[in-house]
Amino acid sequence: AQVQTIETEKVKKAKNMAFAFDIDGVLVHGDRLIPEGKRALEILNGDNELGIKIPHIFLTNGSGKPEKARCEQLSKILKNPVSTEQFIQSHTPMSALAEYYSTVLVVGGEGYKCREVAEQYGFKDIVVPNDIEERATSRPRDFSKVNIEAIMVYSDSRDYATDMQIIMDLLRSENGRLGTMAQDPVSQRIPIYFSQGDMLCPTEYWTPRMSQGTFRIGFEAMYKAVTGADLERVVYGKPELATYKYADEVITSWMEQLHGEEKLPENIYMVGDNPASDIIGGNMYGWNTCLVRTGVFQGGDNDENNPANFGVFANVLEAVQTALRKEL
Ligand code: G3P
Numbered sequence: 001a002q003v004q005t006i007e008t009e010k011v012k013k014a015k016n017m018a019f020a021f022d023i024d025g026v027l028v029h030g031d032r033l034i035p036e037g038k039r040a041l042e043i044l045n046g047d048n049e050l051g052i053k054i055p056h057i058f059l060t061n062g063s064g065k066p067e068k069a070r071c072e073q074l075s076k077i078l079k080n081p082v083s084t085e086q087f088i089q090s091h092t093p094m095s096a097l098a099e100y101y102s103t104v105l106v107v108g109g110e111g112y113k114c115r116e117v118a119e120q121y122g123f124k125d126i127v128v129p130n131d132i133e134e135r136a137t138s139r140p141r142d143f144s145k146v147n148i149e150a151i152m153v154y155s156d157s158r159d160y161a162t163d164m165q166i167i168m169d170l171l172r173s174e175n176g177r178l179g180t181m182a183q184d185p186v187s188q189r190i191p192i193y194f195s196q197g198d199m200l201c202p203t204e205y206w207t208p209r210m211s212q213g214t215f216r217i218g219f220e221a222m223y224k225a226v227t228g229a230d231l232e233r234v235v236y237g238k239p240e241l242a243t244y245k246y247a248d249e250v251i252t253s254w255m256e257q258l259h260g261e262e263k264l265p266e267n268i269y270m271v272g273d274n275p276a277s278d279i280i281g282g283n284m285y286g287w288n289t290c291l292v293r294t295g296v297f298q299g300g301d302n303d304e305n306n307p308a309n310f311g312v313f314a315n316v317l318e319a320v321q322t323a324l325r326k327e328l
């Protein structure tokens with residue numbers, strides 16, 4: 001009976017914890033699996049001494065593909081199921097903006113995938129820079145009759161010059177009508193949103209690549225030099241508070257899926273590789289933070305500016321095992 005009581009206690013504790021995983025630099029490098037990631041997920045998917053599932057979500061600043069397609073791709077790479085209901089990428093919370101804007105400029109990503117993302121979020125009239133440039137593949141249209149209501153940068157720009165020029169033209173126009181120039185650069189300016197602010201992103205390349213944060217900073221400097229005004233903008237993604245709040249909602253409903261109880265666990269562990277995004281955000285939000293050495297972080301004992309409060313680990317498996325040992 002005593003053994004049984006200990007078991008029930010452990011199950012209770014297991015149901016009171018959850019993990020939030022960063023993806024790039026923790027579970028994968030581009031399309032390449034970080035092997036410890038697969039094992040860590042197997043453990044949480046039930047291959048543990050209790051034989052129960054421990055809730056976990058994926059909280060990534062990644063972008064550029066519809067959620068469903070990205071989850072299918074990740075399931076294959078990680079060899080573990082990844083459901084859209086446990087998945088938040090940088091632009092996922094931006095779906096809420098569809099209620100406020102219908103004609104939008106969507107910037108970034110490869111091909112027309114970000115147009116597809118915006119369509120799935122429910123935006124009615126989606127313009128991409130290519131349409132304005134009138135390239136062979138675009139949808140030709142007379143933009144002197146169109147008011148673009150907002151600019152949303154979803155993913156990394158593949159063509160800084162074109163994207164920056166079009167964003168600049170729109171922000172300086174009268175209420176988003178191309179071919180016009182506002183008298184006052186601020187009062188008639190349309191809003192601009194960025195899906196995340198990371199400077200660097202670990203990929204298959206040997207050293208991290210520049211990400212949306214560098215694009216934004218470059219653009220802000222140009223905007224200030226050209227107009228004399230500061231650019232007001234909204235940034236989503238980690239480490240922004242709104243993203244962590246959104247994550248709480250996703251964890252709560254995922255708990256219901258797994259354990260039939262809609263409840264936010266008390267002990268949440270964030271496993272990330274980027275101190276300036278995963279760790280600072282998790283620390284501010286009261287989560288337990290685990291920094292791994294498989295991505296952006298290359299430092300010593302802990303990050304000097306944003307130390308992980310639960311510790312630094314060689315990889316995600318070590319972080320998960322240590323957290324489970326502590327909680328159960
Ligand atoms: O920096 C962009 C993005 O690829 C980072 O993704 O999973 O490390 O938040 P993640």
Ligand code: MG
Nearest residue numbers: 022024025273
């Ligand atoms: Mg990362």
